Every structure is written in C-alpha cells, then in structure tokens.
Amino acid sequence: MDLEMNFSLSFFFLALIPMAVAAFLVHFKGYESRSKKKLPPGEMGLPWIGETIDFYKAQKKNKLFEEFVQPRIHKYGKTFKTRIMGSPTVLVNGAEANKFFLSNEFKLVVSSWPSSSVQLMGKNSIMEKQGEAHRFIRGIVASSLGCLGLETMVPKICKTVQMHLHNNWQGKQIISLFHLTKMLTFNIVFECLLGIDVKPGLLDTFERVLEGVFAPPIAFPGSKFSRAKGARLEIEKMLINVVRKKKEEIDVHGEKEEETLLSRLVTAMINGEISEEEVVDNIVLLVFAAHDTTTFAIAMTFRMLAQHPNAYSLLLQEHESILSNKRPDDELLSLEDTKNMKYTWQVARESMRLFPPIFGSFRKATADIEYEGFTIPRGWKVLWTTYGTHYDAEHFQDPLKFDPSRFEEPIQVQPYAYIPFGGGPRLCAGYQLAKLNILIFVHYVVTQYNWSLINPDEPITMDPLPFPSQGMNIKISPKLK
Known part of the structure; x- marks a missing residue:
C-alpha cells in the first residue's frame, strides 16, 4: 500500500x-x-x-x-x-472458530475475495469455485502432488535449485535472498510442476498483476489496478498459446507417460470437463499461490536460523548426515531423503508459525449463522486469522519464542490452531510442493555455502503479501569440499 x-x-x-x-x-x-x-x-x-x-x-x-x-x-x-x-x-479468532468456519466451507460460508482479486486471479479459478466444481479441479492439482508425482518432482526441483545456485550464487559475496528465491520458486512452479518454460520478463509481468490484487477496482489509466489488468492480459495471451499448443500435442501424440499438471488440465479440457478459461485462470492462481508464499516461508526460515545458532547447528548435522549416506557422484536427493529432514521441517513449521505467509482469509455467510451466542447475518463477511491462534498462549506456550520442538512427533498441537496453509476443503492444494521447495533449497544451501544475514532483524512489510523490506541480503562463501 x-x-x-x-x-x-x-x-x-x-x-x-x-x-x-x-x-x-x-x-x-x-x-x-x-x-x-x-x-x-x-x-x-x-x-x-x-x-x-x-x-x-x-x-x-x-x-x-x-x-x-x-x-x-x-x-x-x-x-x-x-x-x-x-x-x-x-x-x-481461536482454534474452535477456525475449525467451525473452515470446515463449514460450501455449507454455511463460501470463499469471498475482493472484486479486484477475482478479476486478476480469474473468475474461473478454483478460488471462486464451489462444491463439486471446486473438488474436481482440486483433484487434478492433487493428482500431480500424490506419491508418484512427488517422486518425479524431487529430482526436477533438485536440478532447478542446483542450476539456480550456479547461475545466481556462484562467485558472489552478497546476494538478495528474498528476490533470488522468488525467482527460483517461480521457475519451480512453471517448469517442474506445470512443465512450461519460463521466458525472460515473465516474473516481472506476474509481479505487476500482484500489485493490483487488493487495489480499488477502478481501471483509470495509470492506476495500480489498470496496470495489473494490462499485465493480466499479457499473461492470458501467453498461456492461451501454451494451452492450445499442448492440446495439439496431446491430440497428435496422446498423453506422455510422465504427465505434468498442465497436461492433466488440458486433458480435462479435451474431455469437456473444464473450459480453456478455467485452465488459464487456475494456472494463474496456482502460480501466485505457490511461489510468493513459499518464498516468504524460506526467507523466514533462514532468518530464524540466523538468529538461533543452536537450531542451525542441529539442522546442519541433519543435512550432513543425509549427504554422508549418499554416493559422492549422487548429487540429487530422493523423496526418501526429504522425509528424513524431520528437524528441518520442524524449523520451517515454527518459522511459519511466527511469520505466517498469509494473514488469513475472507468467507461470506450464505445463511444466518449462530455462533457463540451471536448471529452473523447472511451476506456478511467472516475473516479468520492465522495469528489468532499462532500467537495465542492457549495453544502455544510462550508463543513469541522460537521453539522447533513444538512440532516433534507426536505433535501435540490442537487441530486448527496451526494453519499457515489454511484448512478444511480449501486447505492449500500445493502445500506438499511448498514443503519440498523449502527442504530441498535449505539442503543445497547449508551443505554448499557458509552464509550470514546482513540484517537479521530486517523489518517485514506487506504490499500486498509480506516480504523483508530490504530484500534480505546475505553474505555467502562456498564451502570447501
């Protein structure tokens, strides 16, 4: 703002x-x-x-x-x-409130976003779908992130991360962790999940769209919303060409054995189950949902590690152990390797508790709702928040303290108290991809580089999503092999 x-x-x-x-x-x-x-x-x-x-x-x-x-x-x-x-x-606010409203999606409440967000993300995207239409598209996304999908995804992400470090970290002494990681997570969504090549300037075009998602929906020339609409049209034209080209490939050659999310969406379009507009709008939404929030989660994980050297020491031991059990010529991780990064995931989860990638989300009451002795009239909005439980001592003892042990197995956290990915039927469909991004990126950085934050207490701002105000600059040097 x-x-x-x-x-x-x-x-x-x-x-x-x-x-x-x-x-x-x-x-x-x-x-x-x-x-x-x-x-x-x-x-x-x-x-x-x-x-x-x-x-x-x-x-x-x-x-x-x-x-x-x-x-x-x-x-x-x-x-x-x-x-x-x-x-x-x-x-x-509270775990019971989160459970009540998130689990009653499609029954008492429906997702409700500002007009500008709907226009820019797409009225045919999953965020605007209800009931069976929502479940169908979510199922397509989930099929790409099931066990088999994740098995094939891990080596792709590893190669993308390695190339990213080679091109953007090697030979540098200071880098902007947040900005470079945003570029990486953007490429992972497009290339590893969707199977679409990233052209120069595409990330900047998506960033122009993001600037307008909460702006007043007034399209006067030069306004944020007007610029965002123009960028959205550019993306739409590009994606329509990509979708039609993929349709031609499938019509001629059939589906490949290794399907991407793009091919799954296009196949559903060919079968008459969804429209071309739905394919495009859901790709746009998925890109925004998957890369910005993951980038912030990675940045805050490194911030917490920088501020808590004991936690970093334990995390580093975990990754060196994984590395020691691999052959010298085997540079790629497996899905099983990521499952062994238990402490790393505890650190990441605790970082997302303290710095949730999303503040919360709006719902709209579809009927008068009786809740805790009050009436929420039909048509009113309901806003649940992550901080309402993440920072509540009722759910997390000494809530402002960084303590990854909160998430040791068996986890004692009350259901719906920890909700960085939402919950209920609209639980983030891409949270498994976010998890892989975080774990794999952390692995290659901590095993290949010495690093330190230049400003560990850098202010966090929001426009419209949270980000480190100075880009989170870090000093880096390669580790001797």
Whole structure:
C-alpha cells in the first residue's frame, strides 16, 4: 500500500460517501430488523468505509494482528464485528472458530475475495469455485502432488535449485535472498510442476498483476489496478498459446507417460470437463499461490536460523548426515531423503508459525449463522486469522519464542490452531510442493555455502503479501569440499 494507493483509496472513499449514506438509509429497516438479533460486539465506523483505513495502515506495516485485531480482541473478545472494504465483517479468532468456519466451507460460508482479486486471479479459478466444481479441479492439482508425482518432482526441483545456485550464487559475496528465491520458486512452479518454460520478463509481468490484487477496482489509466489488468492480459495471451499448443500435442501424440499438471488440465479440457478459461485462470492462481508464499516461508526460515545458532547447528548435522549416506557422484536427493529432514521441517513449521505467509482469509455467510451466542447475518463477511491462534498462549506456550520442538512427533498441537496453509476443503492444494521447495533449497544451501544475514532483524512489510523490506541480503562463501 504505497502513497498512490492511499490517495486512490481516499479519493475512492470520498466519492462513495454520498452513495453509501443513501444506501444506508434505504436499507436501514433491514438492518434494524437484524439488530434485534444479537450481533457480535464491535464498531462499524462510517457507512461503506468503516474501519478500512485503519485496516490498511496496519496491513502496510505487517502489523494487522498487533495494531488492528489484538486491540479489538482486548476490547470486545475473540469474535467482533467491523466494516472493511464496504462489507460488514466479523473477525473470528481461536482454534474452535477456525475449525467451525473452515470446515463449514460450501455449507454455511463460501470463499469471498475482493472484486479486484477475482478479476486478476480469474473468475474461473478454483478460488471462486464451489462444491463439486471446486473438488474436481482440486483433484487434478492433487493428482500431480500424490506419491508418484512427488517422486518425479524431487529430482526436477533438485536440478532447478542446483542450476539456480550456479547461475545466481556462484562467485558472489552478497546476494538478495528474498528476490533470488522468488525467482527460483517461480521457475519451480512453471517448469517442474506445470512443465512450461519460463521466458525472460515473465516474473516481472506476474509481479505487476500482484500489485493490483487488493487495489480499488477502478481501471483509470495509470492506476495500480489498470496496470495489473494490462499485465493480466499479457499473461492470458501467453498461456492461451501454451494451452492450445499442448492440446495439439496431446491430440497428435496422446498423453506422455510422465504427465505434468498442465497436461492433466488440458486433458480435462479435451474431455469437456473444464473450459480453456478455467485452465488459464487456475494456472494463474496456482502460480501466485505457490511461489510468493513459499518464498516468504524460506526467507523466514533462514532468518530464524540466523538468529538461533543452536537450531542451525542441529539442522546442519541433519543435512550432513543425509549427504554422508549418499554416493559422492549422487548429487540429487530422493523423496526418501526429504522425509528424513524431520528437524528441518520442524524449523520451517515454527518459522511459519511466527511469520505466517498469509494473514488469513475472507468467507461470506450464505445463511444466518449462530455462533457463540451471536448471529452473523447472511451476506456478511467472516475473516479468520492465522495469528489468532499462532500467537495465542492457549495453544502455544510462550508463543513469541522460537521453539522447533513444538512440532516433534507426536505433535501435540490442537487441530486448527496451526494453519499457515489454511484448512478444511480449501486447505492449500500445493502445500506438499511448498514443503519440498523449502527442504530441498535449505539442503543445497547449508551443505554448499557458509552464509550470514546482513540484517537479521530486517523489518517485514506487506504490499500486498509480506516480504523483508530490504530484500534480505546475505553474505555467502562456498564451502570447501
């Protein structure tokens, strides 16, 4: 949320005030009748605008929980109402709340994203699909990340990581870990999962789309949303060509033995089960969902390792042990090797607890919902948050402390208390790919390089997703073999 965004929001809100007041008066009787039911406590603020500006200010500083949610929890309790981006919204916190709303997807609530996000990610993507349509597309994605899919994925990711380190780390003394890792995870999604070659400039085009996903959906020339729409059209044209070329290949030669997610989606299109638009929109969404959040998770894992040398020492021992059990000429990991990275995954999980890649997600009530003695009216938004449990001492003793042992087997964490990948029917379909990315990347870095963060306490900002404000620069030097 930069200066342009603040000006755009201010102009947008001021222009809508007269209309919002009129709409408020017209629907007053409807609200009056609903008010007879016990709504959650909280402040709604001005018509339409509500508390949006406070929400965005806290978001920009990556302090949504500390500066927006937590003060209201202290004042009203774990369930409270507000108004954000024009919608009456109930924020819910706690493992029971997460379980109730995430497991009732398609029953009491449905996914509900801002108009700008839907337009840029695609109205035919899985995030807008409900019920059987959602399950079908999710099943296609999951089939690429089952046991057989992961077996073939690991060596591909290993080769991509090795090439990335050779091209971008070798011979360097200081690198930007976050920016280079974003390039790597982007390439892994396209090349290893989808089977699509990455052309120069493609990542920059996707970044322009991302800048507009939470911008006001006003397409005046030069606005963030307008630039994002233009970038989205560029991507769409490219992907349509890729999809049609893949369709021709399958029509002529049939499906290859080693299928990619792209070939699975195109096969479903050929069979008349999904449309070309659905193929394109789901590729766009998957790329955004898989690479940005994974990049942040990797960056925060290295941040925690830099700040906790004892944890790094244990992690390094684990990877040196894996390396010692492999032949000298065997540079690629196996899926079994990644399963032996138990402590590394504990470190990564604890890093994602302290620094969740997503803040939470919006749902919309499809009927009046009775919850904890309150009524959430039909049509209202519900926002669940990761921090609402990740930072709660009820679920994690001394929650601000970095302690990977929380995730030792058998894990004692209450279900729906740890939710960096969401939960319920919309649990992130690509979390296994994210896990492989993290484990494999960490392995090659710690076994091949000495490294140190230049600023271990670098501020985290958000626009619209969290990232280290200075790119997380690190000093590196190759280890002697």
